[in-house]
Amino acid sequence: MRKIALTGLAAVVSLAIYADTTTLAQLFTRQIPNGQRVQQALNRLTFGPRPGDADAVNAMGLKRWLDLQLHPQQIPENPVLEAKLKIMDTLFMSSEQLVRDYPSPQVVRQMMNGQMPYPTDPDRRMMIQKLVAKYEKKQGQNAQNGQPNPMGDPQALRDLLTPEQIHALRTGSPQDRIAMFQALPADKQDDVIEAMPGPLRQAMFAAAPPELRRRLEMAAGPAQVVARDLTESKVLRAVYSNRQLDEVLADFWFNHFNVFMDKGADRYLVTEYERDSIRPHVLGKFRDLLEATAKSPAMLFYLDNWQSVDPNAPQARRPGANTKQQRRGLNENYGRELMELHTLGVDGGYTQKDVTEVARCFTGWTIYQPQRGGKFVFNPRLHDGGEKVVLGVRIPAGGGIHDGEKVLDIVAHHPSTAHFISKKLAMRFVADDPPESLVAHMAQTFAKTDGDIRAVLETMLDSKEFWSEGAYRTKVKSPLEMVASAVRAVNGDVDFAAPLVNQLTQLGEPLYRKVEPTGYSNSSKEWLNSAGLVARMNFALQLADNKVPGVKVATGNKPDAALAGIPLGSPEFQKH
Amino acid sequence: MMSTRRIFLRNSALAMVGAGTAPLWLTRALAASDGSTQRKKILVAIFQRGAADGLNIVVPHGERAYYDLRPTIHIPRPSANGDRQADAAIDLDGFFGLHPSLAPLKPLFDQKHLAIVDAAGSPDPTRSHFDAQDYMESGTPGRKATESGWMNRALPKVQGPAAAQASPVRAVSLGPTLSRTMSGDSPAIAVQTIAGFQVKNAQAAEQFEQMYEASKDPVLQATGRETFEAVKLLQSIQQQSYTPAAGAQYPRSQFGDKLKQIAQLIKANVGMEMAFADIGQWDHHVNEVGQRASEGQLANLLRDYGQALSAFWTDLGDRMSDVVLVTMSEFGRTAHENGNRGTDHGHANCMFVMGGDVKGGKVYGKWPGLAREQLYEGRDLALTTDFRDVLGELVVRHSGNPTLKGVFPGYDPKFLGLV
Numbered sequence: 001m002r003k004i005a006l007t008g009l010a011a012v013v014s015l016a017i018y019a020d021t022t023t024l025a026q027l028f029t030r031q032i033p034n035g036q037r038v039q040q041a042l043n044r045l046t047f048g049p050r051p052g053d054a055d056a057v058n059a060m061g062l063k064r065w066l067d068l069q070l071h072p073q074q075i076p077e078n079p080v081l082e083a084k085l086k087i088m089d090t091l092f093m094s095s096e097q098l099v100r101d102y103p104s105p106q107v108v109r110q111m112m113n114g115q116m117p118y119p120t121d122p123d124r125r126m127m128i129q130k131l132v133a134k135y136e137k138k139q140g141q142n143a144q145n146g147q148p149n150p151m152g153d154p155q156a157l158r159d160l161l162t163p164e165q166i167h168a169l170r171t172g173s174p175q176d177r178i179a180m181f182q183a184l185p186a187d188k189q190d191d192v193i194e195a196m197p198g199p200l201r202q203a204m205f206a207a208a209p210p211e212l213r214r215r216l217e218m219a220a221g222p223a224q225v226v227a228r229d230l231t232e233s234k235v236l237r238a239v240y241s242n243r244q245l246d247e248v249l250a251d252f253w254f255n256h257f258n259v260f261m262d263k264g265a266d267r268y269l270v271t272e273y274e275r276d277s278i279r280p281h282v283l284g285k286f287r288d289l290l291e292a293t294a295k296s297p298a299m300l301f302y303l304d305n306w307q308s309v310d311p312n313a314p315q316a317r318r319p320g321a322n323t324k325q326q327r328r329g330l331n332e333n334y335g336r337e338l339m340e341l342h343t344l345g346v347d348g349g350y351t352q353k354d355v356t357e358v359a360r361c362f363t364g365w366t367i368y369q370p371q372r373g374g375k376f377v378f379n380p381r382l383h384d385g386g387e388k389v390v391l392g393v394r395i396p397a398g399g400g401i402h403d404g405e406k407v408l409d410i411v412a413h414h415p416s417t418a419h420f421i422s423k424k425l426a427m428r429f430v431a432d433d434p435p436e437s438l439v440a441h442m443a444q445t446f447a448k449t450d451g452d453i454r455a456v457l458e459t460m461l462d463s464k465e466f467w468s469e470g471a472y473r474t475k476v477k478s479p480l481e482m483v484a485s486a487v488r489a490v491n492g493d494v495d496f497a498a499p500l501v502n503q504l505t506q507l508g509e510p511l512y513r514k515v516e517p518t519g520y521s522n523s524s525k526e527w528l529n530s531a532g533l534v535a536r537m538n539f540a541l542q543l544a545d546n547k548v549p550g551v552k553v554a555t556g557n558k559p560d561a562a563l564a565g566i567p568l569g570s571p572e573f574q575k576h
Numbered sequence: 577m578m579s580t581r582r583i584f585l586r587n588s589a590l591a592m593v594g595a596g597t598a599p600l601w602l603t604r605a606l607a608a609s610d611g612s613t614q615r616k617k618i619l620v621a622i623f624q625r626g627a628a629d630g631l632n633i634v635v636p637h638g639e640r641a642y643y644d645l646r647p648t649i650h651i652p653r654p655s656a657n658g659d660r661q662a663d664a665a666i667d668l669d670g671f672f673g674l675h676p677s678l679a680p681l682k683p684l685f686d687q688k689h690l691a692i693v694d695a696a697g698s699p700d701p702t703r704s705h706f707d708a709q710d711y712m713e714s715g716t717p718g719r720k721a722t723e724s725g726w727m728n729r730a731l732p733k734v735q736g737p738a739a740a741q742a743s744p745v746r747a748v749s750l751g752p753t754l755s756r757t758m759s760g761d762s763p764a765i766a767v768q769t770i771a772g773f774q775v776k777n778a779q780a781a782e783q784f785e786q787m788y789e790a791s792k793d794p795v796l797q798a799t800g801r802e803t804f805e806a807v808k809l810l811q812s813i814q815q816q817s818y819t820p821a822a823g824a825q826y827p828r829s830q831f832g833d834k835l836k837q838i839a840q841l842i843k844a845n846v847g848m849e850m851a852f853a854d855i856g857q858w859d860h861h862v863n864e865v866g867q868r869a870s871e872g873q874l875a876n877l878l879r880d881y882g883q884a885l886s887a888f889w890t891d892l893g894d895r896m897s898d899v900v901l902v903t904m905s906e907f908g909r910t911a912h913e914n915g916n917r918g919t920d921h922g923h924a925n926c927m928f929v930m931g932g933d934v935k936g937g938k939v940y941g942k943w944p945g946l947a948r949e950q951l952y953e954g955r956d957l958a959l960t961t962d963f964r965d966v967l968g969e970l971v972v973r974h975s976g977n978p979t980l981k982g983v984f985p986g987y988d989p990k991f992l993g994l995v
Binding site: 020216279304307308309311329330331332333336340346352355506507508515516517520525526528529530531532533534535537538541542562563565566569570571572574575 | 622625626682701703704705706707749751752753754759766767768772773774775776777779780781783784787788791792795796797799800802803806807856857861862914915916918920921953
């Protein structure tokens with residue numbers, strides 16, 4: 001059922017302005033002047049223009065620039081970004097390696113008990129042996145394993161340092177503290193970090209060189225570093241990447257195939273998920289993207305499919321399991337969201353029966369050792385081998401892993417999917433309520449090209465609607481778009497991004513932490529409210545006044561630096 | 577404008593007296609001495625996102641089928657035996673019992689200030705969280721095109737000069753974004769924290785206010801105006817830290833913080849009439865219940881939930897005579913447990929209604945039974961009370977808005993006699 005929505009923010013805004021003379025449909029046929037086209041491209045296809053960006057696009061030609069953004073591998077990446085990401089080694093690790101090298105307290109305990117091998121890397125090994133020693137020391141003291149004491153350990157600090165050194169650490173300038181610290185023998189340094197109270201660590205952090213920062217982060221618990229790296233790298237990429245459309249799409253598709261990072265094992269699975277399942281396909285074939293997510297441990301875990309088994313399967317009770325906890329059966333969660341959110345859309349024409357049948361097809365799609373990084377496996381013994389009918393298509397008995405793959409074929413090639421995906425892209429890039437003519441056109445391309453995302457975007461960029469008054473500056477930025485575009489607009493130098501990540505939480509968009517499978521909204525309405533507005537204005541003021549830790553902005557010694565952020569908090573800057 | 581400001585300031589000064597040491601009668605006398613500060617009735621709506629498992633919250637322990645359908649994740653029958661009490665349902669009426677984590681609410685039920693409506697919810701058959709929340713928040717099941725939320729439409733209309741004098745915080749949604757329930761034509765604001773609700777630089781605030789006022793974008797203009805009016809008002813009540821009354825202890829959780837701030841706003845007498853807060857993470861497909869009924873995900877979440885509601889009650893004290901709090905969740909969960917010691921998406925659920933004027937101590941609604949042929953589509957608790965029956969009665973009889981047609985278009989709520 002298509003509903004022609006004539007409301008939404010864009011419509012309200014535009015209609016109120018043009019009510020007497022122009023209908024909404026006409027706004028999408030009125031072209032913006034040529035001089036605004038570069039601005040429109042930068043607004044919608046990047047995280048906001050930096051000073052000089054428009055000139056650069058003009059110099060190379062808009063057509064050429066668009067073509068390059070659609071083929072990001074042809075754009076050399078910004079070396080500044082690469083240098084900033086290099087230290088974040090978790091970004092380049094497999095989930096399995098993350099579990100071992102950045103262990104949670106549980107994993108450290110397993111290593112302690114010999115249930116899991118120590119990492120092979122000698123430094124890493126030593127770090128974990130220290131953690132083990134610490135836990136052993138704390139055992140019996142009712143300490144929370146692995147959770148550092150925020151107050152530090154004053155006695156240990158007194159044992160390690162002279163009173164003068166402690167005084168320097170407490171009251172010295174950041175540079176003095178670092179100098180004193182770095183003069184300590186290497187073997188003492190880690191123990192000192194360990195014994196320092198949390199606020200002291202934070203005070204040292206800003207002035208510390210990257211390698212020391214890493215050790216300070218590790219002291220807060222190695223498991224936290226994984227999430228820190230991922231969230232901070234997302235902000236850094238949005239601000240610095242030369243492949244801006246690629247980044248915008250990575251954000252778009254991650255939200256489309258959303259996974260909540262704080263759901264159990266997903267803490268260690270999301271890094272690999274975004275890197276290996278989402279990013280390679282953001283401009284590729286939709287079917288490939290869909291399968292990559294369907295077979296990712298992160299999604300299998302998030303939507304529970306890894307535990308969904310044929311209730312009649314002989315393995316429904318695990319061997320040796322005597323507790324009733326081990327009884328397993330069908331779980332519909334993934335089957336439903338696959339159709340409702342990933343492909344057909346909620347009005348895409350499926351029934352409860354289809355949900356159950358799809359869930360049966362995916363039984364046995366599970367994870368080998370989810371708590372240790374996990375790998376997708378198909379376990380035929382957990383699979384419901386019977387015949388299924390999905391959306392009217394018969395899937396004969398005995399298909400094994402091909403049942404699920406067949407479902408992905410059916411839903412990826414369903415006309416509802418072509419329409420649903422095209423509309424969602426048009427909502428992100430064109431308008432909250434994109435004209436149906438445009439969506440139909442994009443859906444045609446989707447169907448014709450076997451779901452080629454790049455081709456669908458080309459159709460959109462060739463359309464009149466994308467370059468129309470109905471689209472130009474009619475959307476409100478999401479918090480991520482607002483924060484990244486503000487930093488870009490003032491050419492901010494991001495030394496460390498954790499404070500920006502925290503800002504996003506204040507603005508209502510904690511990264512990788514959208515609990516619901518819907519992901520964060522594409523719609524302007526969602527982000528326009530008084531609490532968000534106050535937070536945006538405060539962020540704007542802080543940023544331009546050089547008060548956001550970790551971000552340097554050239555203020556040029558203006559006497560009114562406290563008010564320099566006003567343009568960034570203005571109504572105009574909230575739109576793009 | 578000036579006079580409104582003055583009223584706000586005076587009201588909030590009064591609130592500080594109320595929250596502090598002055599005797600309650602003094603506050604009351606002051607309030608009653610001036611017609612313009614007549615206390616409004618307040619409706620608080622709580623949304624349990626993710627589809628709470630009503631059958632394990634209000635346990636039909638008198639129904640054998642419940643235990644058959646949930647061999648490993650049921651809540652045991654009420655026990656007289658002290659050892660097991662903490663892991664068994666708390667009996668309410670011989671047939672229903674509360675989950676043990678909700679023990680703090682039992683006294684409210686006994687004092688007849690807490691009513692439960694069972695087998696209630698949205699009649700729409702969807703089992704999609706997204707759709708079902710959307711329908712329940714818009715108040716129009718099955719109809720997606722509804723732009724506004726029911727609570728916004730339920731706000732009694734003010735017109736003419738009264739509109740200019742209306743409080744900018746008549747409708748407050750706790751959280752970083754305005755909830756669907758609260759959005760609509762009547763001004764409503766989202767507040768993450770009362771204390772944080774201000775532009776940190778006064779000069780900048782003034783300039784921003786002018787810029788938003790001058791914006792050609794009517795939505796940004798209106799949002800800006802709402803924002804700055806509310807900022808000024810809330811600033812006047814955040815001058816001192818808030819201490820809950822009567823030793824009420826809110827849990828240290830997001831939900832506890834939200835209810836505490838709602839209580840603070842109520843006591844500040846700033847003209848709030850509707851408040852909304854949500855609490856997430858109810859989607860328990862896996863390991864819903866731990867090895868014992870008092871352990872595991874559901875038990876932990878209910879502990880937070882029950883303690884927060886109970887603290888809210890204690891904190892507001894006599895003031896609860898002006899307040900009704902109602903809870904809802906988008907749908908219930910399957911009557912039978914699934915293969916992972918959890919439950920899947922179901923249909924009917926339970927709602928709580930709490931307040932000084934609530935006729936509590938009773939489980940309302942017709943119980944449909946859990947025998948196979950009694951279940952909705954053979955799997956879920958059937959629905960016997962439309963959620964709009966509950967909300968409609970509160971809107972009319974508590975909030976004093978007689979025009980339900982606009983609140984729940986196309987539906988004619990049947991009142992249960994809750995207030």
